[in-house]
Amino acid sequence: MKFLASALLASVVSAASLIDTLTTAKANTLIALVKTAPAVLSAVPTFNGTLFAPTDDALAAVVKAGFNASDITALTNVLTYHLSATAFSGASFDGTGFLTTVQGNEVKASGSSAKGIKVSSAFGTPDANVVKTYPYDGGFVHVVDQVLIPPSNVVATAKAANLTSLVNAIVTAGLADTVSKLSGVTILAPTNAAFDAIADVAKTLTVEQLKQVLLLHVLPGNIHSTDIVKAKSIPAAATSATGQTLNVTFDGTNVLASGAGNKAAAKVLVADVLADKVLVHVIDTVLLPGAAPAYATTGLKVGSASGAALGVASALVAALVM
Numbered sequence: 001m002k003f004l005a006s007a008l009l010a011s012v013v014s015a016a017s018l019i020d021t022l023t024t025a026k027a028n029t030l031i032a033l034v035k036t037a038p039a040v041l042s043a044v045p046t047f048n049g050t051l052f053a054p055t056d057d058a059l060a061a062v063v064k065a066g067f068n069a070s071d072i073t074a075l076t077n078v079l080t081y082h083l084s085a086t087a088f089s090g091a092s093f094d095g096t097g098f099l100t101t102v103q104g105n106e107v108k109a110s111g112s113s114a115k116g117i118k119v120s121s122a123f124g125t126p127d128a129n130v131v132k133t134y135p136y137d138g139g140f141v142h143v144v145d146q147v148l149i150p151p152s153n154v155v156a157t158a159k160a161a162n163l164t165s166l167v168n169a170i171v172t173a174g175l176a177d178t179v180s181k182l183s184g185v186t187i188l189a190p191t192n193a194a195f196d197a198i199a200d201v202a203k204t205l206t207v208e209q210l211k212q213v214l215l216l217h218v219l220p221g222n223i224h225s226t227d228i229v230k231a232k233s234i235p236a237a238a239t240s241a242t243g244q245t246l247n248v249t250f251d252g253t254n255v256l257a258s259g260a261g262n263k264a265a266a267k268v269l270v271a272d273v274l275a276d277k278v279l280v281h282v283i284d285t286v287l288l289p290g291a292a293p294a295y296a297t298t299g300l301k302v303g304s305a306s307g308a309a310l311g312v313a314s315a316l317v318a319a320l321v322m
């Protein structure tokens with residue numbers, strides 16, 4: 001009898017629609033905003049997956065900070081970033097995971113079911129804590145104490161992360177526009193100190209040579225640190241935009257990356273920084289292209305700078321590897 005009652009109760013509880021569940025969760029500001037965004041409102045009645053529901057206080061704080069909730073395009077962009085078609089319960093969770101949102105970018109979940117789950121969004125914005133979870137018919141509503149902000153383009157993100165030498169090098173190489181428009185790639189982003197360490201050589205590079213060094217840091221696909229840790233090394237994915245092979249591995253403690261010209265591997269200092277459609281890992285060493293033979297046989301997929309590449313390889317190798 002007792003069992004029957006709780007089974008019944010469970011079915012009653014789980015038979016809630018998403019909007020009823022948001023009402024139960026007292027997400028009143030969110031409900032009001034959803035009603036003003038037609039694209040979101042039309043999706044909600046049949047939406048299956050995960051909804052991160054900011055508290056009224058969290059939404060009030062972003063409005064106070066200048067977010068214009070009457071701008072329906074901006075509002076839709078933010079609200080769709082809170083929806084994922086993947087049903088993430090948060091139960092038995094421990095570690096790091098990524099959910100692709102309806103907005104197109106990922107959010108990062110970290111922590112554990114036992115100690116609390118954090119959700120990270122654009123670089124420099126506060127992590128949101130999951131304060132309560134409500135299962136509903138088609139998935140899960142996680143109430144969060146911060147609004148999730150969609151990531152900015154990678155150049156703006158690099159500026160926000162103080163990667164000024166990298167940004168300057170990108171501008172010098174004439175790549176600002178190209179890099180701003182990159183999508184579905186991973187960028188290994190050297191720190192200012194990493195650029196300082198090659199400053200003498202970097203000064204002597206032609207624009208084309210600098211371009212080849214920078215493009216070596218661009219890998220196709222969103223390669224999360226968790227993918228590398230799981231796979232230990234990812235030879236298949238580690239072909240840079242220049243067509244050169246990088247070694248990207250996990251040594252048990254650190255995620256490491258090296259180009260053929262690097263004597264010591266670069267260490268990932270900050271992993272999984274979310275930029276718009278681009279994943280960034282901050283590294284402590286500038287990656288270097290291979291010496292002449294490897295470079296010549298690999299060929300270049302970007303640009304037609306074998307000669308320039310050879311030049312950069314020998315200059316950098318001479319200066320750094322000897």
Ligand SMILES: *[C@@H]1O[C@H](CO)[C@@H](O)[C@H](O)[C@H]1NC(C)=O
Binds near residue numbers: 046047048138
């Ligand atoms: C959501 O899931 C329910 C039940 O699992 C299913 O009937 C419905 O078609 C799904 N809705 C969408 C939009 O996929």
Ligand SMILES: *[C@@H]1O[C@H](CO)[C@@H](O)[C@H](O)[C@H]1NC(C)=O
Binds near residue numbers: 068069070071072
């Ligand atoms: C907010 O957005 C609306 C709609 O785009 C616009 O009319 C209004 O001027 C904006 N308010 C501010 C303060 O920018």
Ligand SMILES: *[C@@H]1O[C@H](CO)[C@@H](O)[C@H](O)[C@H]1NC(C)=O
Binds near residue numbers: 160161162
């Ligand atoms: C960037 O540099 C500024 C000024 O030095 C500093 O206040 C800020 O905390 C730095 N931000 C990061 C993310 O390192």
Ligand SMILES: *[C@@H]1O[C@H](CO)[C@@H](O)[C@H](O)[C@H]1NC(C)=O
Binds near residue numbers: 245247261
């Ligand atoms: C990658 O590592 C292997 C084995 O350690 C080594 O033989 C190879 O030269 C490395 N390749 C690059 C591009 O660093």
